[in-house]
Amino acid sequence: MKEEAIKSPLKAFMKQRRMGLNDFIQKIANNSYACKHPEVQSILKISQSQEPELMNANPSPPPSPSQQINLGPSSNPHAKPSDFHFLKVIGKGSFGKVLLARHKAEEVFYAVKVLQKKAILKKKEEKHIMSERNVLLKNVKHPFLVGLHFSFQTADKLYFVLDYINGGELFYHLQRERCFLEPRARFYAAEIASALGYLHSLNIVYRDLKPENILLDSQGHIVLTDFGLCKENIEHNSTTSTFCGTPEYLAPEVLHKQPYDRTVDWWCLGAVLYEMLYGLPPFYSRNTAEMYDNILNKPLQLKPNITNSARHLLEGLLQKDRTKRLGAKDDFMEIKSHVFFSLINWDDLINKKITPPFNPNVSGPNDLRHFDPEFTEEPVPNSIGKSPDSILVTASVKEAAEAFLGFSYAPPTDSFL
Numbered sequence: 001m002k003e004e005a006i007k008s009p010l011k012a013f014m015k016q017r018r019m020g021l022n023d024f025i026q027k028i029a030n031n032s033y034a035c036k037h038p039e040v041q042s043i044l045k046i047s048q049s050q051e052p053e054l055m056n057a058n059p060s061p062p063p064s065p066s067q068q069i070n071l072g073p074s075s076n077p078h079a080k081p082s083d084f085h086f087l088k089v090i091g092k093g094s095f096g097k098v099l100l101a102r103h104k105a106e107e108v109f110y111a112v113k114v115l116q117k118k119a120i121l122k123k124k125e126e127k128h129i130m131s132e133r134n135v136l137l138k139n140v141k142h143p144f145l146v147g148l149h150f151s152f153q154t155a156d157k158l159y160f161v162l163d164y165i166n167g168g169e170l171f172y173h174l175q176r177e178r179c180f181l182e183p184r185a186r187f188y189a190a191e192i193a194s195a196l197g198y199l200h201s202l203n204i205v206y207r208d209l210k211p212e213n214i215l216l217d218s219q220g221h222i223v224l225t226d227f228g229l230c231k232e233n234i235e236h237n238s239t240t241s242t243f244c245g246t247p248e249y250l251a252p253e254v255l256h257k258q259p260y261d262r263t264v265d266w267w268c269l270g271a272v273l274y275e276m277l278y279g280l281p282p283f284y285s286r287n288t289a290e291m292y293d294n295i296l297n298k299p300l301q302l303k304p305n306i307t308n309s310a311r312h313l314l315e316g317l318l319q320k321d322r323t324k325r326l327g328a329k330d331d332f333m334e335i336k337s338h339v340f341f342s343l344i345n346w347d348d349l350i351n352k353k354i355t356p357p358f359n360p361n362v363s364g365p366n367d368l369r370h371f372d373p374e375f376t377e378e379p380v381p382n383s384i385g386k387s388p389d390s391i392l393v394t395a396s397v398k399e400a401a402e403a404f405l406g407f408s409y410a411p412p413t414d415s416f417l
Contacts, residue, residue, distance in 0.1 A: 090111065162225070
């Protein structure tokens with residue numbers, strides 16, 4: 001009976017998480033500005049004189065001149081959807097899907113994130129998408145951040161070609177095991193902190209740390225992904241005030257719509273560590289309004305089944321006053337030197353010399369055992385691997401050009417094809 005009492009709110013939490021609470025928070029943020037930002041509803045059709053050319057085009061034609069977005073100097077004109085075999089859906093988000101894909105010529109597996117321009121423009125999220133691309137370009141030097149190989153676009157979609165990571169979401173493993181023992185939680189928290197510290201060194205605040213955005217690679221190391229809510233150019237002691245994030249991980253200052261800084265990431269680390277140790281986020285309630293009130297007003301309650309060092313770290317990270325929060329004075333160095341991490345050799349950690357506490361034991365790229373069947377059993381849409389052959393563009397060419405200018409990316413030294 002006691003076990004059922006624990007499982008019931010946990011199941012409700014998982015279901016609510018999958019329903020997309022992040023969408024809910026974005027709606028709250030966007031509604032107040034609706035009058036200033038009217039939805040783009042214009043539809044452009046290609047002229048009759050161009051239709052015969054389309055009928056005789058290849059299966060994956062490039063966008064016609066009337067659809068062509070200025071891709072900037074980093075454009076890769078060779079990359080196109082038909083270069084890939086799209087094999088499985090491995091993730092979904094507000095604006096599209098993530099697919100396992102094999103490059104036909106290279107025979108290399110990638111995770112390809114395919115986003116609908118129409119949905120991005122409708123929700124006015126183009127700045128977040130371009131921010132994600134910009135952050136991905138800077139990730140190549142850190143072992144715990146997902147890498148971008150290149151990006152390209154068609155008339156109606158954006159494509160991120162990313163590292164394929166198939167050890168599963170931390171969320172998926174937490175869902176199966178309910179919580180982790182302290183040594184395992186410490187290892188993950190250290191690798192996450194290392195990645196956040198690196199982003200902060202580039203003046204980037206991550207802002208959306210949650211178990212769904214934390215992947216395990218095939219050996220069991222952490223890989224942070226999904227940089228759509230990152231905020232760039234946040235220097236030490238500078239702040240921003242955009243209202244965004246996922247409800248159960250929102251820091252008090254974000255809920256208060258007060259200016260916030262990089263310490264918001266350390267609050268989120270505390271929330272994730274708490275969830276790893278206890279199975280639910282620290283101030284969780286099925287009622288979102290009650291959860292907000294808990295985050296703002298309820299004292300942190302820690303059950304006695306963790307060590308004093310873990311307790312002290314959680315109290316420091318989940319400090320409601322950001323000026324007193326652990327990390328407020330010396331950022332990552334404060335986290336790194338905390339007694340909870342005294343067993344971690346940080347040089348060995350960054351060089352992946354510490355054996356992960358859990359091995360996903362994947363047999364190869366086709367081993368999808370750690371992906372949610374909710375995704376992998378979904379059929380791959382035919383449109384994913386094709387350039388559009390009907391030219392109905394859902395936003396004006398001018399607006400699309402401004403929104404996604406310079407999106408496409410190819411490595412500067414050796415071209416993709």
